Structures are given as C-alpha cells and as structure tokens.
Amino acid sequence: MRRCRMSAPALPLPVEIVGRSEEAAGIFTLHLRLPTPEQRAVYCFLPGQFNMLYLPAVGEVPISLSSDPEDEILGHTVRSAGRVTRALARLQPGEYLGVRGPYGRGWPLQEAGGRDVVIVTGGLGCAPVLAVVHYVLRRRKSFGRLVVIQGVKHSRDLLWPQAYQEWARQPDTQVLVAADAGEPLWPWHVGSAIPLIEQAVFDTDHALAMLCGPEGMMVAAARALAARGLAESAIYLSMERNMQCAVGLCGHCQLGGKFVCRDGPVFRYPEVKFLLERGGL
Amino acid sequence: MSVPAFLPRPQLQRVFDALQHLGYRIVGPVARDGALVYEDITSASELPWGVAARQDAGSFRLEAGAGERCFAWANGPQALKPLVFAPVEPLWRMERKGAGFEVRMTQATCRPTAVIGVRACDLAALALQDRHFLGGLHADAHYAGRREDLLLIAVNCTHPAATCFCASTGDGPQVSRGFDLALTELDEGYTVAVGSPPGEKLLALLAPAPATADQLERERAALHRAAAAQTRGLPGRQLRDVLMARLDHPRWQEVAERCLACGNCTAVCPTCFCHAEIESASLDGATSLHLREWDSCFGERHGYIHGKQLRPGTRERYRQWLVHKLATWHDQYGRSGCVGCGRCITWCPAAIDLTEEAAALCAGAA
Ligand code: SF4
Ligand code: SF4
Numbered sequence: 001m002r003r004c005r006m007s008a009p010a011l012p013l014p015v016e017i018v019g020r021s022e023e024a025a026g027i028f029t030l031h032l033r034l035p036t037p038e039q040r041a042v043y044c045f046l047p048g049q050f051n052m053l054y055l056p057a058v059g060e061v062p063i064s065l066s067s068d069p070e071d072e073i074l075g076h077t078v079r080s081a082g083r084v085t086r087a088l089a090r091l092q093p094g095e096y097l098g099v100r101g102p103y104g105r106g107w108p109l110q111e112a113g114g115r116d117v118v119i120v121t122g123g124l125g126c127a128p129v130l131a132v133v134h135y136v137l138r139r140r141k142s143f144g145r146l147v148v149i150q151g152v153k154h155s156r157d158l159l160w161p162q163a164y165q166e167w168a169r170q171p172d173t174q175v176l177v178a179a180d181a182g183e184p185l186w187p188w189h190v191g192s193a194i195p196l197i198e199q200a201v202f203d204t205d206h207a208l209a210m211l212c213g214p215e216g217m218m219v220a221a222a223r224a225l226a227a228r229g230l231a232e233s234a235i236y237l238s239m240e241r242n243m244q245c246a247v248g249l250c251g252h253c254q255l256g257g258k259f260v261c262r263d264g265p266v267f268r269y270p271e272v273k274f275l276l277e278r279g280g281l
Numbered sequence: 282m283s284v285p286a287f288l289p290r291p292q293l294q295r296v297f298d299a300l301q302h303l304g305y306r307i308v309g310p311v312a313r314d315g316a317l318v319y320e321d322i323t324s325a326s327e328l329p330w331g332v333a334a335r336q337d338a339g340s341f342r343l344e345a346g347a348g349e350r351c352f353a354w355a356n357g358p359q360a361l362k363p364l365v366f367a368p369v370e371p372l373w374r375m376e377r378k379g380a381g382f383e384v385r386m387t388q389a390t391c392r393p394t395a396v397i398g399v400r401a402c403d404l405a406a407l408a409l410q411d412r413h414f415l416g417g418l419h420a421d422a423h424y425a426g427r428r429e430d431l432l433l434i435a436v437n438c439t440h441p442a443a444t445c446f447c448a449s450t451g452d453g454p455q456v457s458r459g460f461d462l463a464l465t466e467l468d469e470g471y472t473v474a475v476g477s478p479p480g481e482k483l484l485a486l487l488a489p490a491p492a493t494a495d496q497l498e499r500e501r502a503a504l505h506r507a508a509a510a511q512t513r514g515l516p517g518r519q520l521r522d523v524l525m526a527r528l529d530h531p532r533w534q535e536v537a538e539r540c541l542a543c544g545n546c547t548a549v550c551p552t553c554f555c556h557a558e559i560e561s562a563s564l565d566g567a568t569s570l571h572l573r574e575w576d577s578c579f580g581e582r583h584g585y586i587h588g589k590q591l592r593p594g595t596r597e598r599y600r601q602w603l604v605h606k607l608a609t610w611h612d613q614y615g616r617s618g619c620v621g622c623g624r625c626i627t628w629c630p631a632a633i634d635l636t637e638e639a640a641a642l643c644a645g646a647a
C-alpha cells in the first residue's frame with residue numbers, strides 16, 4: 001500500500017466529473033479525476049476516509065471515498081438526502097465540483113492483512129464498508145475469510161442485490177443478509193441481522209470486524225461479536241456526525257472529547273463504546 | 282525581565298501615544314449602552330473612568346464607581362474572542378470561470394492591534410483558543426492572521442465581579458503569562474510589568490520610574506483581596522470523571538426546564554469555538570463567499586444530521602455545553618474549558634449559574 005504523506009488542502013480544488021453511475025433510486029456515484037498528473041500522483045487515501053465535496057454557490061458535504069485507493073479516478077457514492085446532496089444529484093459528466101481532502105482515519109486494512117474480515121452493515125448504502133468488500137475481493141489472497149453481514153429494513157432496500165449473490169460465490173466468502181420485512185421470493189433471512197452473527201464463520205483470534213450503520217445497530221453488532229469471542233479491540237466502526245470543517249475546528253462532529261472528522265470517522269470500538277452505548281452525546 | 286515600573290495616572294495617555302507611534306490600532310474598553318464593550322479607541326480619555334459594574338446571575342449594571350479609576354470593574358460580555366475568532370468571516374471566495382470555477386482564500390488584512398485592558402481570564406481563554414485553532418495539524422490561517430501582531434496590555438483584576446471565579450479555576454485574578462505588558466491600577470497610577478520583548482520595547486518608549494516597594498506591596502494586597510473576594514467556584518479542577526459518571530443525573534432535566542436554549546452562554550464564553558460554515562451566493566450564482574459564523578451547541582443546526590437531531594432536547598444540549606466545557610475539554614486540551622470569567626452566569630437571561638449546576642451535579646462525589 002502507498003504511504004500517504006500529503007496533507008489535505010485548505011481550499012476546495014476544482015475537479016471535473018468524468019463519469020457518473022446510477023446505483024439505485026436516489027443513490028449515484030460521481031467519478032472524479034484530479035486535474036494534473038502531479039495532483040493524481042500525490043493524492044492518496046484509505047477506504048473509510050472522506051472528502052469534502054463542494055458545489056459552488058451551494059455548499060459542502062462530507063462524502064466517503066468509494067473507489068479503490070489504487071485507481072486514479074476517485075469515486076464518491078452519494079445518497080441524495082439533504083440540500084447539498086440533492087444539488088449534487090443533478091451534476092453530469094463534464095461539470096465541475098470542488099474537492100478537499102482526504103480527511104480522517106480510514107479502515108485498518110494494513111492490520112487486517114492475513115486475517116479474517118467480518119463486515120457488518122445496516123441501513124441504506126453503506127459506502128464506507130462496500131469499499132472494503134471490493135478492496136478485499138480485489139486482493140483476495142492477502143486476507144483470510146471474508147464475511148459480509150447486511151441488515152436492511154425492507155428487502156427492497158437492499159441495493160445491488162446481485163452483488164451480494166456474486167460475493168457469496170467467491171472463495172472463503174460468506175454473505176448473510178437479513179431484512180426486517182421481506183417480499184415473496186426473498187432468498188435471505190427475514191428478521192434482524194444481528195442473530196446472523198452467530199452463523200458467521202471466522203477465526204476469532206485472527207479476525208477484524210468493521211461495522212457501519214445506525215449507532216444502535218453497531219452497538220448490538222459489537223456486543224454479538226464480542227459474545228462470539230472477538231476482542232473488542234478488533235472491532236472497528238465508522239461514525240457519522242454533522243461535519244462542516246473536516247479538520248477538527250468547527251466543533252459540530254464532537255462525540256464526547258473526540259472530533260469524528262479528525263479522530264475518526266473510523267474508531268476502534270473501545271474508544272467510543274462508552275459514548276455510543278449511552279447515545280444523546 | 283526587568284523590575285516593575287510605575288506610571289502616574291496622568292501618564293496613561295503616553296501608552297496610547299507610544300502605541301500610535303509604533304503603528305498600532307488600539308482596542309480598549311468603553312462604557313456603552315449599559316455595558317462595557319471593547320472597541321477602537323484613540324485616547325485614554327475614552328476609557329470608562331469612574332465606572333463600576335455590578336454583575337450577578339442574569340444581570341449586569343453599570344454604576345458610578347468610587348474614585349478616579351478606569352479599570353475598577355471585572356469584564357464585559359466580550360473581550361478578545363471576536364478579535365481573533367471573528368463572529369462572521371469569509372473563508373474563501375468562489376468565482377465561476379468557463380465550465381469550471383476558481384476558489385481563492387479571503388484574508389482580512391489586519392493592522393497590528395494593541396488591546397488594552399485584557400484580563401487574566403481572557404488570556405487563559407486566548408491560550409485555549411490558540412491551541413484549538415493553531416495547535417493541530419490544520420492550523421487555521423484566518424485565526425492566525427488575526428492573532429499575529431496582537432499586542433496585549435493586560436490589567437490585573439482588583440475589582441472582581443460577584444460572578445467571577447477565576448481564582449478557583451487557577452486562571453486569575455493576576456495575569457501570569459501570555460501578555461506583553463501587565464498593569465495594576467492603584468489610586469495614583471499603574472504598576473507595569475513586562476511580559477515579552479515587544480512589551481519591553483513599548484515600555485522603553487515610556488521611560489518610567491521603577492515602582493516603589495510600597496506600591497508593589499499595595500498591588501500585592503489588592504490582588505490578594507481580589508482573589509479572596511470571590512465566593513463562587515467550581516467543585517474541583519478535574520471534574521471529568523465525576524461528570525461522565527453522572528450523565529443520567531436528574532439535574533440535567535431540572536436545569537433543562539429553566540434553560541431557554543438561547544445560546545447566550547456560548548456566545549459570551551471566551552473559549553467556545555464552534556462555528557458553522559455557510560455558503561453565501563450572489564443572486565446569479567456566479568460568485569459566492571464561503572463563510573463561517575459562530576454557532577452554538579444549543580442551536581438547531583449543531584447536532585443535525587440526515588433529518589435527525591443527535592441532541593434533540595434542551596436536556597441533551599445543556600449537558601453537551603457543560604460536559605464539553607468541564608469534562609471532555611480535558612480529553613481535547615488537557616484542561617477544563619472554563620477559565621472562571623463568569624460571563625455565562627451574568628448574561629444568562631434565566632440566571633442559570635454553571636457553578637451552581639456543577640455543584641449540584643457533583644454533590645457527594647469524593
Ligand atoms: S463557561 Fe462561563 S465562566 Fe467558564 S469561561 Fe465560559 S463563560 Fe466564562
Ligand atoms: S460544543 Fe458547545 S460548549 Fe463546546 S465549544 Fe461548542 S458551543 Fe461551546
């Protein structure tokens with residue numbers, strides 16, 4: 001893996017949109033290419049890190065990188081939900097937006113090398129962990145088993161259903177999906193995803209878990225993984241907070257004494273366990 | 282550094298003259314609209330001569346003071362914070378160019394500024410803001426631009442307000458570091474201590490006589506009295522563990538019923554650093570300014586994410602304010618975020634007193 005030594009710029013860099021893919025209703029990926037070869041050469045990130053995307057005259061929004069760190073084109077998968085993301089949804093290739101980043105701490109992919117990787121996600125479009133699934137599959141021999149556990153509210157909320165089927169066919173890969181409510185012919189489990197952790201096959205002494213989703217779900221998943229015998233320090237999770245500056249200054253992303261933008265968004269579970277379990281902080 | 286000097290009262294104007302000679306813009310306290318505010322001044326005559334201020338929970342009143350002093354009061358709603366961390370300030374300017382756009386950093390041009398009448402609590406708060414804005418990986422260029430060339434002429438507090446508790450936090454009433462010159466007001470004039478090379482240079486222009494042993498003794502006694510006069514305090518300087526263990530204390534609900542969530546406390550607090558970033562576009566969208574403005578953890582937009590409030594009620598918001606200030610600030614900056622200035626007590630329309638809340642929350646803790 002490349003060593004990152006660049007520091008993020010203070011100003012958004014205008015970048016051209018070179019491609020756009022529709023992922024699902026209201027979810028799309030913008031593919032960006034930094035303007036000069038030098039900029040492309042120095043820009044480097046870890047899955048789990050994010051960029052601030054700037055839409056001129058509209059504002060900024062933090063979006064995690066969803067492309068592979070070795071690709072030159074930077075992918076950002078966006079769900080159109082708020083004022084800025086709805087405006088981003090109208091952008092087409094050839095248009096420009098601003099990028100500053102990458103910011104924060106990404107997933108511990110170095111430490112995960114050679115170990116089993118257990119991914120638990122809940123809710124819609126968890127781009128930060130999908131990037132890890134792709135990362136591991138692309139370097140299949142560098143990791144142990146891959147277990148992907150995904151929970152959704154309704155079966156129709158499962159984005160990329162074919163992708164899950166496809167992953168399930170990969171060697172040493174287990175895919176467990178659950179929907180609280182399923183449609184007829186739903187091939188996966190109906191109910192909560194947390195009990196599926198029981199069925200996950202991994203070596204608790206040589207595994208890392210990566211969690212992403214609603215806070216309550218992550219707490220439940222961390223407990224279930226710990227009950228399986230996985231050390232809490234081997235559990236990582238990605239936190240979401242209101243982020244405006246991305247550099248530990250504006251104070252919006254505070255979680256107890258942590259600045260999620262700078263100290264996270266990926267945390268080791270013990271670092272935030274106390275704060276997460278209480279909520280409202 | 283040199284021995285303290287003494288400036289007779291009529292010579293205070295010479296400090297102004299010397300600052301102007303050195304090219305400084307001068308900011309100092311004036312009595313205006315029933316409060317003491319810091320603004321641009323050019324002469325010592327604009328200082329609040331003969332003014333005293335009575336502060337209590339939820340109230341601030343200017344009164345006629347005894348004697349001929351100009352620093353016989355503790356503090357007003359603001360001092361240094363707006364000068365370094367501007368209430369509103371553009372961070373960059375965007376201009377469309379063809380299919381793309383250009384972004385340029387906007388930087389206010391700041392004249393070297395001298396502030397006269399800086400209190401010990403203000404210096405302690407400034408040190409905290411320096412750490413926040415300048416001490417990390419991404420030093421803030423806008424803060425840095427305002428901070429550099431700031432000359433600080435401190436005045437030791439001889440007349441603390443009833444709301445002051447800097448002695449309890451260890452930040453006052455006497456200044457200890459971070460100043461260029463420090464004055465103490467006596468009946469006949471000012472003792473002057475030097476705190477930095479620029480302060481020394483300024484003092485050299487005034488060529489004052491050394492302070493007498495009697496003057497230094499009266500200074501010492503006045504500062505001792507000022508500390509002893511403070512009745513409020515926090516129940517210890519390390520409240521982190523107690524407060525973190527009491528996040529479910531019934532007092533949070535109780536104070537939430539009195540709190541109006543107006544955010545006055547965060548606006549007057551000299552250490553609060555939260556700010557929102559907003560985009561202010563021209564009507565045709567061809568240009569825009571990306572601004573930051575002070576924000577408060579009591580406001581609607583602070584904990585908002587994807588249609589959800591992380592801290593929905595006043596209980597959670599008051600708890601964020603107090604727990605951040607007195608507990609998690611230790612995690613971030615190795616000390617409490619409260620310097621004991623008492624402003625949040627004075628300027629709270631509901632007269633909520635954080636020392637009282639902290640005492641109730643920590644009652645019975647070892
Ligand atoms: S919390 Fe209140 S007393 Fe403490 S520094 Fe802030 S305004 Fe002053
Ligand atoms: S979170 Fe609240 S108490 Fe902390 S700095 Fe921001 S406004 Fe002040």
Ligand code: FES
Binds near residue numbers: 243251252254261
């Ligand atoms: S996003 Fe501003 S402090 Fe984290």
